[in-house]
Amino acid sequence: MSGRIEPESISRRDYLGLAGVGSATAAVVFCTVGMLRLPKPRVLPDVSGLLRLGNASKFPPATVTVLPEHKVCVFGTDDGIAVMSLVCTHLGCIVQKTETGFDCPCHGSKFGPQGELLAGPAPRRLPWWAVSQSPDGTILVDLAKEVAASEAYRA
């Protein structure tokens, strides 16, 4: 029963002072954290991630259609249609079509005719987007869903 150590007594004035400073610090920290939450948006005010490209007949086999306004490139083949992003995987510029494939104007990343990474600072190839067809024949592109090259083509 003798193991208990009596805490050193603290004067009432010191106790109240420490309590005051402590609660003020807690309040400031609490308010700061609360305020810092504001600039992080809960809902992103973005454009729709679903792109409608019209009828599949607009993209016949053996054609490559660049649609810079949608930041995609549409490949028409005998196997179907594939849609590739034109947004550089380095820092988000729009790549431009050249004789060798796609070049980025901002930092010199170079991609092949199928978007494969050739040179430059980009960390990876240009992504393929998931393509589907609505019952009325409209081509739908899901700009949030990346797919592997083998799954890129939809008849």
Place this chain on the structure above:
Amino acid sequence: MASHSSPTFLDNLKALPGNLWNAIFRHGRPTSDRARSQAVFSNVFLHIHSARVHPHSLRLATTWGLGVGLVAQFIILTVTGILLMVYYMPAIGMAYDSMKDIHYVVPTGRVIRNVHRWASHMMVVFVILHMMRVFYTASYKKPREFNWMVGMILFVLTLALAFTGYILPWDQLAYWALTIAANIAGSPNELTASLGFAEGFKPGDVLKELLLGSSEAGQHSLIRFYTLHCVFLPVLTTIAVAVHFWRIRKDGGLARPQGTPTPAGGHPPKVGPAPSMAAPAVQVEEAPRKTYGLMCVVRDRSPHTGKDPDETVPSWPYLLRAELLVFMVVMLMCVALGYFFDAPLRELANPALPENPAKAPWYFLGLQEIVSYSAFVGGIVIPTLTIIGLGLIPFLDREEEAPGIWFSGPRGRRAAAQAAVFAMIAAVLTVAIPVNFGWLRNWFPGIHQLVIIFVNPGTLLTAAYIVWSLVVIRRTRSTRLGGIALFTCFVVGFVILTYVGTYLRGPNWDFYWSTSQWPGH
């Protein structure tokens, strides 16, 4: 009690102008040195000066007026900025049109905008020159270490103000600079992805969304950058400038070489063991336990020990005159440049088509060059290391020496020259090797992205500069000379990469000796 007749209303009215004047200005008319010194001492706007100043601080070659020039530019930017806010509209459908209005319709709008733009460019130049002056004269040394760090913060704030400023016109430059900067903020994703973290783990997205308020540049981004540029960053800068000034005074005024006598309030440079600068604790012990006045707080035996007041000259008129001169020169340069050279305004922002080449303003083109090797390392790691490394120099080099001597003498001048040659060769190779022979991805197409991130011309250049400085420290056994080597490498590397980005990079960031070789010419 009321033996004196209290003044009548009419008396008060008659005495009003004089009493009003005396209430505002507590010193007499500035007709003598003493009265002028009192004015400097008691006026809130003048009291940032010491009442007396050493002639060495007034010599052009001591400071080249760079610090005062920066204040002048900041004032010009604040005034012209407020004027531009009268017409500028931070909305993406209107911002560009309001810029056109400011240029073509608003009375004096063209010149005001041009002056704002030129003052900002000059501020970037002056910040770098000011930093060089302070560094090469060893003025960052104890007790001025902290003020050097405040200066680094001001350097970053200046660049941040410049960057947020050129976002606001919402032209092509603005849109693509914003997109690229936000993606640099998001580039830690590149690292986590190549380390094999889960697809959904994107730490970079937090910062990117904080900057943009969205996942793409748009209205929410513009209003955020408007707030940063017009309120947040100027307030931070003002506070940092106040601390910077305060510390100049508290650290003993401008740095002076040994032997130049010190004015009152400063402390003389000492030889031998480290002077006990952190004296207040000691002095409190020496001072009796009672209320103590200024004498006990000033860092020396007394505010005036061992100093001959005749060594100094009064701040009013000598210092004020020098400051006014610098202010007028800066003002003249801004107005002359602004009158004859228009600030550019590119095409309206087009999210579908970046310009080719898409170039940042000149002061970021060195950065753009190393970002073109790797987004994460070039855009985040190397700049952060550079700022931290430069900021810590006063703590890594603590050699005792008298400040105020350029390059600390001939050995330093030689170290700087050698480092400049080395830095130039290394920076040229950094650009020339990838341009002529390609880089790892051209040689090994399947190479892992982690290798590209950490082994690229930018990281190798940084490593070469660090190694060179360490070798200098080892060979000369002097951290000061190592510091001179490192800082010189930084300056020369910055200049060369900026030159390459400005003049030698063309469409698709390809290398061209001149713009006349660009395709389409």
